[in-house]
Amino acid sequence: MSDTVLKTEGLGRRLAGEIPVTLVQDIDLQIARGEFVAITGPSGSGKSSLLYLLGLLDQPTSGKLWLEDTETSSFDENELADVRLSKLGFVFQSNFLLPEFTALENVELPMQRLGRLSNTEAKARALSLLGDLGLASQAEKLPHQLSGGQSQRVAIARALANDPAIVLADEPTGNLDTASSAIVRHILRDLTKDRERTVVVVTHDMDFAAECDRQIRIVDGRIATDPADGRLT
Numbered sequence: 001m002s003d004t005v006l007k008t009e010g011l012g013r014r015l016a017g018e019i020p021v022t023l024v025q026d027i028d029l030q031i032a033r034g035e036f037v038a039i040t041g042p043s044g045s046g047k048s049s050l051l052y053l054l055g056l057l058d059q060p061t062s063g064k065l066w067l068e069d070t071e072t073s074s075f076d077e078n079e080l081a082d083v084r085l086s087k088l089g090f091v092f093q094s095n096f097l098l099p100e101f102t103a104l105e106n107v108e109l110p111m112q113r114l115g116r117l118s119n120t121e122a123k124a125r126a127l128s129l130l131g132d133l134g135l136a137s138q139a140e141k142l143p144h145q146l147s148g149g150q151s152q153r154v155a156i157a158r159a160l161a162n163d164p165a166i167v168l169a170d171e172p173t174g175n176l177d178t179a180s181s182a183i184v185r186h187i188l189r190d191l192t193k194d195r196e197r198t199v200v201v202v203t204h205d206m207d208f209a210a211e212c213d214r215q216i217r218i219v220d221g222r223i224a225t226d227p228a229d230g231r232l233t
Contacts, residue, residue: 005165005198006031006054010063012221013053023049024221027063031200033165036192038209039202041218047202048170050218054200055088055168056080068165085114089159093171095151097143103130103154104139110161122161129157133187149180156187167191169201173208185211 012025024046031037039047052058053065056072065072067087075083084090097106107126111117117125130139133153143151152172159167169188173181185208191197192213201212209215217224 003032004030004066005033005035005068006200007066008054008063011050011053011060011065012062013049013058014061022221024053024218025062026222027053029216029223031166031198033198034192034196035198035214036189036212037198037200038212038215039200039218040204040206040209040215041224043204045218046221047218049221051168051170051200051202054166055090056084057090085110086162087165089162089164089167091152091155091159091167091169091172093174095143095155097151097154097158099143102140102142103135103146103150103157106143106154107157107161110158114162116162126157126161129160130154133157147180148176149183152176152180152184153187156184160191164197166198166200169199171202171204173203173205181205181208 007030008027011027013023014025015021015023027050039050041047049058053060056067060073067083072080072083098109101109104123104126107129108122111122111125112119127136127139130136133156135150135153135157138146138150138154143154146154167188172188173184176184188199188201189211191199201208203209
């Protein structure tokens with residue numbers, strides 16, 4: 001298997017309408033296994049749109065995307081859903097924990113949906129992930145009983161539940177205080193240390209971006225590459 005875990009060529013997304021809107025265009029990139037990558041750029045530049053394409057949450061209107069050497073443009077909705085569930089983990093600014101489920105149940109859910117583990121095995125793995133993130137004592141609490149930082153750590157545990165190759169995070173520290181933000185940043189950084197987990201994060205926090213292995217700056221839907229304009233990738 002190639003060391004490149006994610007690759008795009010000419011990737012773009014354009015919304016049809018009376019006045020078509022181009023969200024991103026002509027995106028060529030390669031991301032290596034175990035790399036920690038920040039996607040940065042001005043508000044409205046297309047950062048999140050690119051992340052949603054990389055995560056197969058939105059479909060491109062041009063170009064191609066390879067995930068672990070498999071080109072995905074011919075996948076139907078069921079195949080895309082299976083890939084998202086088995087190979088990708090997602091963390092968003094709003095944690096999107098299910099409010100009626102405990103922290104433990106939220107982490108178990110992706111494993112139950114994938115169906116590779118028994119209920120006993122899924123519970124054991126969920127407890128282990130929560131323990132690794134310092135949340136063993138919070139496993140039976142509902143989301144409203146958790147702090148913002150704790151909830152985001154539960155969301156990270158949920159993202160890791162099915163042992164994904166890539167974790168995609170959209171402003172994961174945007175709603176957190178300074179101390180909680182530092183904890184989440186440290187956790188995401190640690191995910192790549194064994195050079196097997198890839199993390200791609202959209203962030204406005206340039207201190208956070210500076211901790212990453214590489215920054216990809218998006219301006220007007222394109223990767224900025226001209227060092228003369230101060231927007232070097």
